[in-house]
Amino acid sequence: MSKYDHPSTFTRHSIHPIPFLITFLAIYEAPHFALSVTHKPQFGSDLVLIGDAKFANDSSFVQLTDPRISSASSGFLFRRRPIKLFSSYSKSRKPVSFSTEFSFSISPQNGDGIAFLLVPRSMLSRFSKGGFGVLKESRFLGVEFDTSVDENVGDVNANHVGVDVGSLDSVKTSNVSSVDLVLNSGMQLHSWVDYDSSSKRIEVRLDKSGGARPYDPLLVYGIDLGEMWRNEEVFVGLSSSSGKTMQTSCVYSWKFRTRSVPSWLHSQPLDPRVISQEQEEKRLAQKKRICALGFLSGLVFIVGCGALLALIILFLWAMFENSLETILTIPAKSPVHSGDFRYQKINVVVEDNLSEANN
Numbered sequence: 454m455s456k457y458d459h460p461s462t463f464t465r466h467s468i469h470p471i472p473f474l475i476t477f478l479a480i481y482e483a484p485h486f487a488l489s490v491t492h493k494p495q496f497g498s499d500l501v502l503i504g505d506a507k508f509a510n511d512s513s514f515v516q517l518t519d520p521r522i523s524s525a526s527s528g529f530l531f532r533r534r535p536i537k538l539f540s541s542y543s544k545s546r547k548p549v550s551f552s553t554e555f556s557f558s559i560s561p562q563n564g565d566g567i568a569f570l571l572v573p574r575s576m577l578s579r580f581s582k583g584g585f586g587v588l589k590e591s592r593f594l595g596v597e598f599d600t601s602v603d604e605n606v607g608d609v610n611a612n613h614v615g616v617d618v619g620s621l622d623s624v625k626t627s628n629v630s631s632v633d634l635v636l637n638s639g640m641q642l643h644s645w646v647d648y649d650s651s652s653k654r655i656e657v658r659l660d661k662s663g664g665a666r667p668y669d670p671l672l673v674y675g676i677d678l679g680e681m682w683r684n685e686e687v688f689v690g691l692s693s694s695s696g697k698t699m700q701t702s703c704v705y706s707w708k709f710r711t712r713s714v715p716s717w718l719h720s721q722p723l724d725p726r727v728i729s730q731e732q733e734e735k736r737l738a739q740k741k742r743i744c745a746l747g748f749l750s751g752l753v754f755i756v757g758c759g760a761l762l763a764l765i766i767l768f769l770w771a772m773f774e775n776s777l778e779t780i781l782t783i784p785a786k787s788p789v790h791s792g793d794f795r796y797q798k799i800n801v802v803v804e805d806n807l808s809e810a811n812n
């Protein structure tokens with residue numbers, strides 16, 4: 454990477470009055486750079502372009518550097534709304550993780566390449582022409598996709614990914630050639646950068662555009678960004694510098710999202726996407742259990758009602774049977790007990806009137 458620095462003489466691009474005013478108020482230190490703000494589906498909303506960055510090819514992509522400029526060219530695409538990462542030791546605030554992914558291409562020259570940046574507000578007003586625009590800034594985090602060799606900053610080759618913390622001398626690098634890719638081949642590549650506030654590390658993945666997200670990261674670096682930035686607002690964006698060359702860097706899509714991680718997940722050093730996938734699986738499993746319990750409860754209720762109904766029917770049938778039998782059999786089987794009748798032997802004396810008459 455080149456450490457060239459040049460005066461900030463930027464070309465003014467198309468400026469929309471109202472968004473410009475909003476952005477100007479948001480970025481109160483903005484004396485020299487030109488900007489445009491827009492919304493594009495493949496990039497999300499609230500974008501700001503500064504330096505030589507501009508939309509190209511009917512706004513289908515962002516061209517960060519301009520090869521037509523004789524001097525070094527630099528451009529920065531960032532989100533207007535800053536983020537806060539918070540300290541993991543703050544009990545009142547949950548640490549913030551983020552995930553971003555973007556498609557880009559870098560032409561074959563050996564310029565600085567592209568970098569994903571987190572920068573303080575002050576950097577925006579001091580955006581420089583070299584070194585991704587951060588040469589005047591000592592407080593930044595960058596993930597660089599470097600296509601030049603500068604021994605002053607310890608570049609290992611002209612095809613590497615590095616993590617920069619307050620300096621372009623990377624704290625950790627990884628050789629992109631190890632995954633059979635070339636950063637400045639001109640072809641579209643896709644990168645995923647994830648920061649997990651629970652495991653406090655950054656993971657960088659890279660593949661051809663359209664390829665699946667690689668399982669293994671190309672580079673992993675442990676850092677507590679919550680402690681680094683604490684409660685300070687930082688801007689996130691994609692930057693490029695052409696160095697001494699006519700290198701052209703373009704961005705075709707960019708997504709960025711943040712999320713808060715519950716404190717009970719802090720001890721789990723996991724990929725944030727894995728965490729969210731596990732939470733989804735737990736939610737689905739719980740939903741299945743609830744459905745099974747609901748079905749079982751319904752079944753028991755139906756069986757219980759059926760049994761109760763059967764008992765009622767049997768009871769009523771038995772009552773009906775007994776009543777019918779009583780009505781029909783009592784007269785027929787009514788016994789005549791000898792005790793119910795009493796008799797008395799009466800001796801009847803029949804006078805023989807006839808014999809008296811004869812006498």
Ligand SMILES: [Ca+2]
Pocket residue numbers: 454597599606607608609615621623
């Ligand atoms: Ca480098």
